[in-house]
Amino acid sequence: MTIALSRRRLLGAAGLAGASMALPGMAFAQAATAKRLVFVIQRGAADGLAIMPPMGDPDLMRLRAGLTETEATPLDSMFALHPSLGVVSKMFANGEARGYHAIATDYRNRSHFDGQNVLESAASRPYELPTGWMGRLLPLLSPDDARALAMVPAVPLALRGEMTVSTYANNRLPDASEDLMQRLTMLYEADTELAPLWTEAVKTKEMAGDIGGNNGRNGGELGKLAAALMNGPEAARVMMIETGGWDTHSAQKRRLSQQLNGLDTLISELKLGLGDAWSETLVIVATEFGRTAAINGTGGSDHGTASAALVLGGNLGPGPKVIANWPGLAADKLYQGRDLAPTMHFGEMATAELSRHYRLDAAKVSAIFGA
Amino acid sequence: MTGKVSIAQDRFGLGARPDQLVEGDPQEWLLAQFGRYDPAPAMIAAEPSSKKMLGRLIAYRIERGEMRRAAQRRQREAMETGAMASGEDAMMEEPASNQSRRQLHTSYATGAAARVSSALSTDAPFVERMVHFWANHFAVSADKGTVTPLVASYEFEAIRPHVLGSFRDMLQAAVLHPAMLNYLDQTQSIGPGSQMAVRVANRVRRNGTRREIGLNENLAREIMELHTLGVRSGYTQNDVTEFARALTGWTIAGFGGGRNARNQNGEPGEIVFNTRLHEPGARTILGKRYAEDGRRQSLAVLDDLAKSPATARFVATKLARHFAADEPPASMIARLEQAYLQSDGDLPTVYRALITSSEPWTEANAKFRNPWDWTIASLRAVGLDRMPGRRAALNAFTQLGQPVWRPGSPAGFADLASEWAGPGALIARVEYAQQIARRVGNDMDARQLAQNLMADKLNPETMQAIRRAESPGTGLALMIASPEFMRR
Numbered sequence: 096m097t098i099a100l101s102r103r104r105l106l107g108a109a110g111l112a113g114a115s116m117a118l119p120g121m122a123f124a125q126a127a128t129a130k131r132l133v134f135v136i137q138r139g140a141a142d143g144l145a146i147m148p149p150m151g152d153p154d155l156m157r158l159r160a161g162l163t164e165t166e167a168t169p170l171d172s173m174f175a176l177h178p179s180l181g182v183v184s185k186m187f188a189n190g191e192a193r194g195y196h197a198i199a200t201d202y203r204n205r206s207h208f209d210g211q212n213v214l215e216s217a218a219s220r221p222y223e224l225p226t227g228w229m230g231r232l233l234p235l236l237s238p239d240d241a242r243a244l245a246m247v248p249a250v251p252l253a254l255r256g257e258m259t260v261s262t263y264a265n266n267r268l269p270d271a272s273e274d275l276m277q278r279l280t281m282l283y284e285a286d287t288e289l290a291p292l293w294t295e296a297v298k299t300k301e302m303a304g305d306i307g308g309n310n311g312r313n314g315g316e317l318g319k320l321a322a323a324l325m326n327g328p329e330a331a332r333v334m335m336i337e338t339g340g341w342d343t344h345s346a347q348k349r350r351l352s353q354q355l356n357g358l359d360t361l362i363s364e365l366k367l368g369l370g371d372a373w374s375e376t377l378v379i380v381a382t383e384f385g386r387t388a389a390i391n392g393t394g395g396s397d398h399g400t401a402s403a404a405l406v407l408g409g410n411l412g413p414g415p416k417v418i419a420n421w422p423g424l425a426a427d428k429l430y431q432g433r434d435l436a437p438t439m440h441f442g443e444m445a446t447a448e449l450s451r452h453y454r455l456d457a458a459k460v461s462a463i464f465g466a
Numbered sequence: 467m468t469g470k471v472s473i474a475q476d477r478f479g480l481g482a483r484p485d486q487l488v489e490g491d492p493q494e495w496l497l498a499q500f501g502r503y504d505p506a507p508a509m510i511a512a513e514p515s516s517k518k519m520l521g522r523l524i525a526y527r528i529e530r531g532e533m534r535r536a537a538q539r540r541q542r543e544a545m546e547t548g549a550m551a552s553g554e555d556a557m558m559e560e561p562a563s564n565q566s567r568r569q570l571h572t573s574y575a576t577g578a579a580a581r582v583s584s585a586l587s588t589d590a591p592f593v594e595r596m597v598h599f600w601a602n603h604f605a606v607s608a609d610k611g612t613v614t615p616l617v618a619s620y621e622f623e624a625i626r627p628h629v630l631g632s633f634r635d636m637l638q639a640a641v642l643h644p645a646m647l648n649y650l651d652q653t654q655s656i657g658p659g660s661q662m663a664v665r666v667a668n669r670v671r672r673n674g675t676r677r678e679i680g681l682n683e684n685l686a687r688e689i690m691e692l693h694t695l696g697v698r699s700g701y702t703q704n705d706v707t708e709f710a711r712a713l714t715g716w717t718i719a720g721f722g723g724g725r726n727a728r729n730q731n732g733e734p735g736e737i738v739f740n741t742r743l744h745e746p747g748a749r750t751i752l753g754k755r756y757a758e759d760g761r762r763q764s765l766a767v768l769d770d771l772a773k774s775p776a777t778a779r780f781v782a783t784k785l786a787r788h789f790a791a792d793e794p795p796a797s798m799i800a801r802l803e804q805a806y807l808q809s810d811g812d813l814p815t816v817y818r819a820l821i822t823s824s825e826p827w828t829e830a831n832a833k834f835r836n837p838w839d840w841t842i843a844s845l846r847a848v849g850l851d852r853m854p855g856r857r858a859a860l861n862a863f864t865q866l867g868q869p870v871w872r873p874g875s876p877a878g879f880a881d882l883a884s885e886w887a888g889p890g891a892l893i894a895r896v897e898y899a900q901q902i903a904r905r906v907g908n909d910m911d912a913r914q915l916a917q918n919l920m921a922d923k924l925n926p927e928t929m930q931a932i933r934r935a936e937s938p939g940t941g942l943a944l945m946i947a948s949p950e951f952m953r954r
Contacts, residue, residue: 139875161678205687206697208877221698250888262888274936275900275943282931286949288834288887296889339874344651344684392663392680393654398687431703 143403199437210383230256244331314357322368469830481843520735577618605878657745696780715744912941
């Protein structure tokens with residue numbers, strides 16, 4: 096005979112460790128504020144010059160008239176915002192969004208995979224560090240604020256570090272039986288690789304509950320799902336959301352409009368879903384590198400160097416709408432004669448935003464980024 | 467527990483099958499597969515060729531273009547006459563287009579089902595694994611619309627026939643297959659100084675603009691970075707651009723529509739070298755000068771890339787990672803590199819060096835199975851020859867995190883446990899294991915099966931859990947979800 100344990104009881108029975116950890120966590124929840132951090136990674140090199148076009152730069156139209164949306168929303172005397180980012184443009188108007196331009200990591204070559212490795216690890220070169228900047232940030236936060244989740248089947252590099260991170264991949268497979276779950280818990284117990292993954296999996300599965308029907312395919316669904324997974328006292332506070340499709344070598348104008356519309360909806364739903372928690376939320380949207388200053392032969396752009404990053408949230412504090420030390424797009428100002436030159440480091444931007452958001456010592460935060 | 471039989475079956479092969487267990491020496495069992503591998507088993511031979519699919523794709527694009535123009539014409543006429551365009555007309559024509567599109571996508575589904583079926587029933591599972599390895603090395607991704615209808619034929623035409631040939635031949639077949647030309651934008655890359663570009667530059671459209679055509683360096687870069695030399699191996703941006711110039715001219719006849727397509731010699735769907743698109747002149751790549759020689763110019767570059775020591779090292783490292791450990795041992799990389807260089811990239815020679823290396827045989831379960839491997843091994847374990855239902859074949863892999871032929875990037879799927887071993891992935895596998903068990907489980911004795919399939923790697927704890935399971939089905943699910951089965 097087998098005893099049918101409910102999944103909730105299974106979780107409780109997983110050991111005293113689970114129970115004892117719940118106590119300080121609950122105590123903390125009453126004292127500290129519930130800060131949230133969302134990193135939206137744009138994999139594939141998003142074109143910062145199209146997302147936040149420098150309309151005031153005399154060389155912009157000479158280089159890339161075919162990639163520039165003329166009805167972009169002006170942000171200041173130099174920069175504008177792509178028209179597909181309608182909700183984000185309202186956030187800019189309300190002081191809930193900030194742009195950074197001509198920004199880059201230390202990486203200067205043009206491989207997506209190496210570039211993403213550096214963006215996530217915040218190392219000075221690819222494969223130098225086995226951990227990510229978010230993973231190294233978590234130990235600096237209160238235990239409650241450090242509950243992290245990635246919306247992919249395995250933990251991405253950015254979140255790897257000494258703390259445990261959950262992952263949540265949406266799927267429509269039927270639930271496994273309680274008997275199987277229980278026996279596997281015993282079977283995985285002795286396996287050092289699988290045991291922690293299994294504990295996280297069981298926990299996350301419980302919390303995802305009734306939103307299993309969402310397929311997470313478009314930005315809106317993804318934003319809704321992310322918000323749902325960040326709501327509630329035991330929910331994740333740090334989240335990484337993956338977006339792809341930014342590698343616009345051809346027909347960029349149409350493709351980028353669709354991409355940015357998806358991003359806009361994602362952010363809109365995220366804000367809506369987080370409700371009051373939005374005022375304690377920081378969202379960072381960044382890519383591994385930018386794209387060539389000039390249009391290429393196929394109505395697109397090729398791999399470049401500096402790009403733009405977006406920061407959103409309900410409590411960004413005062414400051415200009417766009418922060419940039421603009422290098423200009425004149426031929427002699429371009430990096431290697433072809434790309435927007437980097438004048439600001441990704442780590443510098445992230446340090447400023449994270450230390451303000453979490454009220455952390457800037458020196459401590461900048462150590463995460465190797466400074 | 468030495469685990470040599472399990473290593474042969476699971477790490478080198480595609481997972482143990484009750485009717486195909488290793489007999490005799492495990493290394494001999496692997497080497498003997500070279501002789502019985504079938505590049506085109508019946509289920510694969512029945513799939514449409516790339517030429518056929520391109521014919522359909524071109525017809526679909528023409529049909530869609532005509533429909534758009536007709537719709538615009540109707541709209542114009544309606545505006546001129548002041549009448550509303552009839553909704554009925556639009557509705558009558560739309561389904562034809564949808565039907566063609568469905569047809570294009572069907573070949574992806576039937577092709578993927580054929581791939582699964584071949585992997586399940588093959589008696590040369592090591593060679594079949596190498597097909598999957600190379601298809602992922604030279605990755606194309608079906609999430610690009612012009613690749614979807616071609617992706618199955620890509621593996622069947624460019625990879626399968628060359629898996630026991632030379633790297634050079636496979637490289638050429640992969641790079642010049644229409645799926646790759648479309649995937650990495652080669653069909654749109656035109657030499658800025660070519661006859662075509664010069665003519666277009668001189669022509670002003672009615673609205674005063676000029677069409678922009680020119681170079682696209684995507685294919686050239688990924689050949690160097692991902693197919694041959696490997697990233698950070700010393701080539702420069704200039705090498706990439708020069709190689710891109712040399713590659714201009716390669717395109718698909720009849721593709722792209724309009725005057726451009728009509729001017730290409732060749733039957734629609736044929737891979738052609740169109741000198742009118744080619745950037746004229748000599749090129750210098752990695753310090754070597756290549757004289758203008760039409761199509762032979764870029765073929766000579768490809769041959770030199772295949773011969774490069776950097777390529778040998780890059781390929782050797784990926785193979786060692788696939789068969790020994792996520793952190794591949796330097797001794798093994800060096801051995802494979804030597805085998806590659808001494809044989810001029812002869813793949814069976816490299817495989818022999820791989821199979822006779824000691825490193826892959828020392829530790830059982832060193833590699834975490836990726837979702838493809840794990841699913842195929844699960845289905846082989848219960849003796850299935852094909853996945854039940856065409857759609858199921860595709861959905862299951864998507865839900866498990868590795869959609870067939872859809873790596874989403876030209877780098878292909880990663881070959882590291884950290885990419886696949888996550889809480890979400892684990893729970894999805896457990897749920898899928900239960901699904902398989904529900905289908906076949908109660909007809910099988912998992913206790914017997916586990917002994918047969920995993921004799922030399924089965925842990926006593928797993929055996930005990932299977933024995934105590936509430937039903938034969940749960941026992942089978944436990945076997946498939948066990949820690950030993952998660953790895954190869």
